[in-house]
Amino acid sequence: MQSGVADPKRxxxxxxxxGGYMVMAGLTNYPERFAAGADLYGIVDFETFFAHAEPWMSALSRVEYGDPDTQRDMLRELSPIHKIDRVKAATLVLHGANDTNVPVVEAEQVVSALKSRGVPLEYVLFPDEGHGFVKSKNRLREMAAVVSWFQKYLQP
Incomplete structure (x- = not known):
């Protein structure tokens, strides 16, 4: 960074x-500051999130994020998918296929957009998980994938 606090390549x-949402917000809003990112089951587009989320989750999320009926412009501005063309960092995406909190369509959008642009990408879909990874074998796979990803892309 210009301040000399950190080397953006590391x-x-x-x-x-x-936090997954914040990963994608960081990679899209500050593309020069990160060499790699790991997005775990994060929202990338509030429009598709609200369209595909379970009704109970959608109702709760209107209070937390904003109302898609009355605050559409704000939610669009806050959705990283609309700036995904700015991502330069190698991106790891992990998601549970049975996620009812953040539908898997959120991960699929990131994967599709970055793959089409040739950004270094890996997608790990856990067919037997929901929101978060609770099975020991999957938690081990998640951590191994994340550590390996950062070792590969953040080395000097």
Missing amino acids: VGIYGGSY
Whole structure:
């Protein structure tokens, strides 16, 4: 970075759920600051999130994120998918196929958009998981994938 605090070639961003959203927000809003990211079951487009989320989740999320009926413009502006063409960082996407909190369509959009642009990408879909990974074998696979990803893309 210009301040000299960190070498952008060695900075990664990682998070799940809200943190996964922040990974994609960081990679799209600050593309020069990150060399790699790991997005775990994060929202990337509030429009598709609300369209595909379970009714109970959609109702709760209107209070947290905004109402898609009355705040559509704000939610569009906050959705990283609309700036996905700015992503330069190698991106790892992990998601559970049975996620009812953040539908898998969110991960699929990231994967499709980055793959079409040739951004270094890996997608790990857990067919037997929902929101978060609770099975020991999957938690081990998640951590191994994340550590391996950052080792590969953040080395000097």
